[in-house]
Amino acid sequence: xxxxxxxxxxxxxxxxxxxxxxxxxxxxxxxxxxxxxxxxxxxxxxxxxxxxxxxxxxxxxxxxxxxxxxxxxxxxxxxxxxxxxxxxxxxxxxxxxxxxxxxxxxxxxxxxxxxxxxxxxxxxxxxxxxxxxxxxxxxxxxxxxxxxxxxxxxxxxxxxxxxxxxxxxxxxxxxxxxxxxxxxxxxxxxxxxxxxxxxxxxxxxxxxxxxxxxxxxxxxxxxxxxxxxxxxxxxxxxxxxxxxxxxxxxxxxxxxxxxxxxxxxxxxxxxxxxxxxxxxxxxxxxxxxxxxxxxxxxxxxxxxxxxxxxxxxxxxxxxxxxxxxxxxxxxxxxxxxxxxxxxxxxxxxxxxxxxxxxxxxxxxxxxxxxxxxxxxxxxxxxxxxxxxxxxxxxxxxxxxxxxxxxxxxxxxxxxxxxxxxxxxxxxxxxxxxxxxxxxxxxxxxxxxxxxxxxxxxxxxx
Amino acid sequence: xxxxxxxxxxxxxxxxxxxxxxxxxxxxxxxxxxxxxxxxxxxxxxxxxxxxxxxxxxxxxxxxxxxxxxxxxxxxxxxxxxxxxxxxxxxxxxxxxxxxxxxxxxxxxxxxxxxxxxxxxxxxxxxxxxxxxxxxxxxxxxxxxxxxxxxxxxxxxxxxxxxxxxxxxxxxxxxxxxxxxxxxxxxxxxxxxxxxxxxxxxxxxxxxxxxxxxxxxxxxxxxxxxxxxxxxxxxxxxxxxxxxxxxxxxxxxxxxxxxxxxxxxxxxxxxxxxxxxxxxxxxxxxxxxxxxxxxxxxxxxxxxxxxxxxxxxxxxxxxxxxxxxxxxxxxxxxxxxxxxxxxxxxxxxxxxxxxxxxxxxxxxxxxxxxxxxxxxxxxxxxxxxxxxxxxxxxxxxxxxxxxxxxxxxxxxxxxxxxxxxxxxxxxxxxxxxxxxxxxxxxxxxxxxxxxxxxxxxxxxx
Numbered sequence: 057x058x059x060x061x062x063x064x065x066x067x068x069x070x071x072x073x074x075x076x077x078x079x080x081x082x083x084x085x086x087x088x089x090x091x092x093x094x095x096x097x098x099x100x101x102x103x104x105x106x107x108x109x110x111x112x113x114x115x116x117x118x119x120x121x122x123x124x125x126x127x128x129x130x131x132x133x134x135x136x137x138x139x140x141x142x143x144x145x146x147x148x149x150x151x152x153x154x155x156x157x158x159x160x161x162x163x164x165x166x167x168x169x170x171x172x173x174x175x176x177x178x179x180x181x182x183x184x185x186x187x188x189x190x191x192x193x194x195x196x197x198x199x200x201x202x203x204x205x206x207x208x209x210x211x212x213x214x215x216x217x218x219x220x221x222x223x224x225x226x227x228x229x230x231x232x233x234x235x236x237x238x239x240x241x242x243x244x245x246x247x248x249x250x251x252x253x254x255x256x257x258x259x260x261x262x263x264x265x266x267x268x269x270x271x272x273x274x275x276x277x278x279x280x281x282x283x284x285x286x287x288x289x290x291x292x293x294x295x296x297x298x299x300x301x302x303x304x305x306x307x308x309x310x311x312x313x314x315x316x317x318x319x320x321x322x323x324x325x326x327x328x329x330x331x332x333x334x335x336x337x338x339x340x341x342x343x344x345x346x347x348x349x350x351x352x353x354x355x356x357x358x359x360x361x362x363x364x365x366x367x368x369x370x371x372x373x374x375x376x377x378x379x380x381x382x383x384x385x386x387x388x389x390x391x392x393x394x395x396x397x398x399x400x401x402x403x404x405x406x407x408x409x410x411x412x413x414x415x416x417x418x419x420x421x422x423x424x425x426x427x428x429x430x431x432x433x434x435x436x437x438x439x440x441x442x443x444x445x446x447x448x449x450x451x452x453x454x455x456x457x458x459x460x461x462x463x464x465x466x467x468x469x470x471x472x473x474x475x476x477x478x479x480x481x482x483x484x485x486x487x488x489x490x491x492x493x494x495x496x497x498x499x500x501x502x503x504x505x506x507x508x509x510x511x512x513x514x515x516x517x
Numbered sequence: 518x519x520x521x522x523x524x525x526x527x528x529x530x531x532x533x534x535x536x537x538x539x540x541x542x543x544x545x546x547x548x549x550x551x552x553x554x555x556x557x558x559x560x561x562x563x564x565x566x567x568x569x570x571x572x573x574x575x576x577x578x579x580x581x582x583x584x585x586x587x588x589x590x591x592x593x594x595x596x597x598x599x600x601x602x603x604x605x606x607x608x609x610x611x612x613x614x615x616x617x618x619x620x621x622x623x624x625x626x627x628x629x630x631x632x633x634x635x636x637x638x639x640x641x642x643x644x645x646x647x648x649x650x651x652x653x654x655x656x657x658x659x660x661x662x663x664x665x666x667x668x669x670x671x672x673x674x675x676x677x678x679x680x681x682x683x684x685x686x687x688x689x690x691x692x693x694x695x696x697x698x699x700x701x702x703x704x705x706x707x708x709x710x711x712x713x714x715x716x717x718x719x720x721x722x723x724x725x726x727x728x729x730x731x732x733x734x735x736x737x738x739x740x741x742x743x744x745x746x747x748x749x750x751x752x753x754x755x756x757x758x759x760x761x762x763x764x765x766x767x768x769x770x771x772x773x774x775x776x777x778x779x780x781x782x783x784x785x786x787x788x789x790x791x792x793x794x795x796x797x798x799x800x801x802x803x804x805x806x807x808x809x810x811x812x813x814x815x816x817x818x819x820x821x822x823x824x825x826x827x828x829x830x831x832x833x834x835x836x837x838x839x840x841x842x843x844x845x846x847x848x849x850x851x852x853x854x855x856x857x858x859x860x861x862x863x864x865x866x867x868x869x870x871x872x873x874x875x876x877x878x879x880x881x882x883x884x885x886x887x888x889x890x891x892x893x894x895x896x897x898x899x900x901x902x903x904x905x906x907x908x909x910x911x912x913x914x915x916x917x918x919x920x921x922x923x924x925x926x927x928x929x930x931x932x933x934x935x936x937x938x939x940x941x942x943x944x945x946x947x948x949x950x951x952x953x954x955x956x957x958x959x960x961x962x963x964x965x966x967x968x969x970x971x972x973x974x975x976x977x978x
Contacts, residue, residue, distance in 0.1 A: 150848070177645040184638040228689050228833075232854040244705070257855070264852045372689075372858045387611070391725045392853075393693040394718070397833045397861070 062104040065094055068487060069104070073113050073124050074136060076273075077488075078459070084114060084122040085459045085491075093462050093490060137288040138486070140247045143262035143269040146481050148467060172416030173368060179410070180403030198390040200226025200375070201401035207408040208375055215337075216350040217359075223377045225389055226396045230335045231257050233360035233376040236392075238296065240384040241329040241358070242267055246295040249288055251280045253454070253483030253492070255305050255333065258298045269485055270294065276307030276445040276454055282318045289326040296329040302345045303336035306483055306494040307454035308447025310345050320351055329381070330357040335374075338366035338417055340449040341425050355379030363404070365451060365498075366417065373404060424451070427497040434509050435495070440516040451498045452478075456491065457516070463493040469515060475508040526555055526565040529948060534574050534585050535597060536734055538949075539920070545575060545583040546920045546952075554923050554951060597734075598749040599947070601708045604723035604730040607942045609928060633877030634829060640871070641864030659851040661687025661836070662862035668869040669836055676798075677811040678820075684838045686850055687857045691796045692718050694821035694837040697849050699757065701842040702790040702819070703728055707756040710749055712741045714915070714944035714953070716766050716794065719759045730946055731755065737768030737906040737915055743779045750787040757790040763806045764797035767944055767955040768915035769908025771806050781812055790842070791818040796835075799827030799878055801910040802886050816840030824865070826912060826959075827878065834865060885912070888958040895970050896956070901977040912959045913939075917952065918977070924954040930976060936969040 072078045085093070090101045105122050108114045114122045199205070205221035212219050227233040234257065242248060244266040250258050252271030262269045270288050274280045280299055288294060299319070301311035311319070323330050332348045349359040358381060362374030373396065378385040407413055428447070435444055435455055443456040457463070463479035470477055478496075480489030495512075499505055533539045546554065551562045566583055569575045575583045660666070666682035673680050688694040695718065703709060705727040711719055713732030723730045731749050735741045741760055749755060760780070762772035772780070784791050793809045810820040819842060823835030834857065839846040868874055889908070896905055896916055904917040918924065924940035931938055939957075941950030956973075960966055 150851070177642070181638070181642045181645070184642070228854040229856075231852070235853045257852070260852045264849065369856070370859050372854070372856065388725065390611070391692070391718070391721045392696045393689040393833070395690075395830070395833065397858075398831050400858070400861075 061096055062100045062107070065090065065096060065101065065104040066107050069108055070111070070113055071138060072488070078124050080124050080126045082124045083120070083459060084124070086121055089460045089462070093465075094487075137249075137252075137270055137272050137284045140268040140270040140292050141485065143259055143267060144485050145256065145260050145263050146464075148464060148479060149256055149260065149482055151471075171419065172412065175410075175412045175416070176367065176403065176407045179407040179412070180400055183403040183406060184399045198225070198386055198395055200224070200396050201398055201405060203409075204373075204401040204405040205375075207405050211408070212347070212349075212359075212377075215344065216346045219349075219377055223382065224375050225378065225382070225386055226401060227360075227362070227374040227376050227389065228372045228393065228396065229364055229374040230333065230360050230362035231261075231374075233362065233374045234258060234298065234331060234333065235261055236376055236385050236388050237329075237331045237358045237360055237378070237381070238262070238265055238267065239388050240378065240381040241296045241331070247292050249285055249294050249297040249328075251298070251300065251304055252486075253306055253480065253489050254298070255300065256478075256482040258333070259485055263485075271484060271486065271488075272297075274304065274307075274309060276309055276447075278315060279304050279309035279311040280315075280319075282315050282322060285319070286322050289322060289328065294326060294328045296331055297323065298331045298333060299348070300333040300336070301348050302334055303339060303447065303449035304333075305336065305450060306452055306478070306492075307445055308336070308450030308452065310448070311348075316348055316351060320348065320353075320356070323356055324354065332357050332359050334359055334361040335365050336450045337361065339424065339451050341421060341428065342448055344449075349377065352379065355381075358385075366420070367413065371400060371404070373400060423500065424497065427500060428453070430501050431495060431497040431509075434513065438513050438516045452494045452496050455493050455495060457493070459491050461491045461516070464490060466493065466512075466515060470512065473511050475511050477512065522557055523561045523565040523568070526551065526557060526562065527568050530565070530569055531572070531574055532599060533949070538734075539585045541585050541587045543585045544581070544920060545585070547582055550921050550923065555948070598710075598713075598731055598745045601729040601731040601753050602946065604720055604728060605946050606717065606721050606724050607925075609925060609940060610717055610721065610943055612932075632880065633873065636871075636873045636877070637828065637864065637868045640868040640873070641861055644864040644867060645860045659686070659847055659856055661685070661857050662859055662866060664870075665834075665862040665866040666836075668866050672869070673808070673810075673820075673838075676805065677807045680810075680838055684843065685836050686839065686843070686847055687862060688821075688823070688835040688837050688850065689833050689854065689857065690825055690835040691794065691821050691823035692722075692835075694823065694835045695719060695759065695792060695794065696722055697837055697846050697853075698790075698792045698819045698821055698839070698842070699723070699726055699728065700849050701839065701845045702757045702792070708753050710746055710755050710758040710789075712759070712761065712765055713947075714767055714941065714950050715759070716761065717943040719794070720946055724946075732945060732947065732949075733758075735765065735768075735770060737770055737908075739776060740765050740770035740772040741776075741780075743776050743783065746780070747783050750783060750789065755787060755789045757792055758784065759792045759794060760809070761794040761797070762809045763795055764800060764908065764910035765794075766797065766911060767913055767939070767953075768906055769797070769911030769913065771909065772809075777809055777812060781809070781814075781817070784817055785815065793818050793820050795820055795822040796826050797911045798822065800881075800885065800912050802882060802889065803909055805910075810838065813840065819846075827881070828874065832861060832865070834861060884961065885958065888961060889914070891962050892956060892958040892970075895974065899974050899977045913955045913957050916954050916956060918954070920952050922952045922977070925951060927954070927973075927976060931973065934972055936972050938973065 087101050091098055109116060112125060115125050116122050202221055205224040208224050209219050209221050238261055247268045247270055248262055249270045249272050251274035270292060272280050272285045272288060279301060301316060334347050337344050347359060349357045357379055359377040363371050376385055431453055435441055435453060440457045440461055441455055442458055444453055464481045467477055467479040478494040480492030483489055548562050552559055570577060573586060576586050577583050663682055666685040669685050670680050670682050699722055708729045708731055709723055710731045710733050712735035731753060733741050733746045733749060740762060762777060795808050798805050808820060810818045818840055820838040824832050837846055892914055896902055901918045901922055902916055903919055905914055925942045928938055928940040939955040941953030944950055
């Protein structure tokens, strides 16, 4: 059966309406914008719109455009997930990553609070001096440094998790932990549920491992919709679900306690693995929620995290606590990279046990609070912005623009000026969120960054 | 069809004879040893032996045992490879790895030449100080540090390879590079040819990735038999071949130039990927052979290596030069771990460009030469030893014992005394090389290690 081009557009817009991302009364993007964005002829776009009108989902208003009708807007509050598809990632992402700026407005830095980093480097150097010649002829235990894992266990104990050092394996960052978790729980063709919008790195992994993705609508405030996940899991064989209950990217949502319980009950009933991405926990601006892992009774939750967001992206030290998959994960870690660098791990352990890490987080919290407020003040002045939630953690703002805006096009324009943003298209495998962008407040607002912000503001007005 | 137990033993012994690993006149292991080693009843072993006798491969000598006949020994010089099988690795390996001693006699160290390491640490520390706050908020380019890759390119230029920094991707060690290479070239069920005996880490990878392995006989002097590889590739769909032409483990073989050319011609004819493990190049005791990659005309050779054997196992810095698979490899690196630690890479680059790495290698060469001679002198005194080749690189001796010896049993006995060896069974997925062991001369012979050596000698006499 041949699928006509108008049908693809019709389905896409219908989905946005039915899922509640376009509300009753919202104006659709103009015909011109739809033509450009989807590379379609005007006649094709008009045909799709007239079909939506015939279905009663939209209504044309003369000289103004097409609007979502009351009937089109969802009756139920539960957004419906779409069927699983082969994961495919926007080619923009590689472009963005290779510019080393996936988390930033502009490459280059200055003005950062580096006190913590200097203390960390001193700890690592001390360990290097102390162990000179003691470790260069050995590979570390594939699980990683015992003293670092003890520190990790103690930190999770403070967040209600009864874990010991034996429950942790050190990894090359959180992305590496997510990779190991998917390798241990899924095989090619399996269905994995993810947040939508959600972390592009997870989508990349699914694509690489030939997994099918099912995108579960996620709210900027409360995270993944457990009702939508339930609908999906009852209909399709969900093998694993990647969820970030604590300041998920891009919007910094925190999953409320009742939803967490409901989520784990569902995982039990439907027997899927829970891959918890906890990487933003230590970016909390006020309080740090406990991890989902705390409520895990059956070893079903695989906890993944790293120091990349809270301390340094250059350490490449993360961890995984794999519950019932722990042995398989250890085997995978061993086979794919043998071991982790011991001197860096032990330096980190010393840095944490000294109290230097906690002091660093306290200083950082203050900076991040100021930096987020500064960004918010700017963004609110941009006329194209229709909504932005104020997050309590997570390093970024998730900014909704008018439906006509296309942030992938904006990305290309800004790139020419040396400014990098994360366009909404990165956060889904479908052509969603094209009128959203994610901006980081991880860096201090030096002149260079300030100017980048002005450039974006100008292009958006 | 039911396979009888005697058949498995019969096939195994027949293969050893036909492949030339048991020569005319060699005595087979005793009936008692065969019973114990294969967990078989005496009647089953005797039945297998009588069938081999009927085939004319062995002959019984009264009160002495079974001997390989002239007829049984191979007429052709080409050992025949066995059919591909699902890769399975000895569970001993995990035991060995978790004791952090895969390369050593005893855990713990002392007396090592650490001058190079101290200079390296200083370089890393300098870079850390210099870039304080410059990199902790960024992920490195997924390809890795440009200045380190430039140094790598220059080193390979000295070995005849015209590569630039753009041809390299930095990885988490050589094991990680091999993993990426297999992910980029094979999918589950594909057939991969490896050296036999060969690197256990490669076998682990094949098992993990559900690949089929075909073991190609490898000689302690000249490495993989290209004739045997040709037989295999003509009969089975070999997708990739992992080869270590430069001081392969366990025996330190170097593939001669004519064999290299023949090998690459075969790869071209049969269209398989060549994964070159070059990790032992810088352990050369006298001269460093050029890599196979030098002769690669069609981007078919994926070069993998790291600093783990020549400088420090704790750096976890390796590299890959992927030829026609470079883009896929970069994507895989990005997806599975985002980036590598920049400060360590740049510290290494400085260490190399200063000339400190070459000085380190020169000092190390001297030590390794002495250490290998010391080990050789000991090993030659052990009565159970029937053969040991003197390698010109590679950090280990591959020691052949009398056929009755079972080094897996020896491993367990030694483990109780805190001494670790690498038993022959690790170097094949079949029950081969059970009367071989690999011993390392990577460490200086301090008292602790000297004592470990005596314990082995006593158990072997």
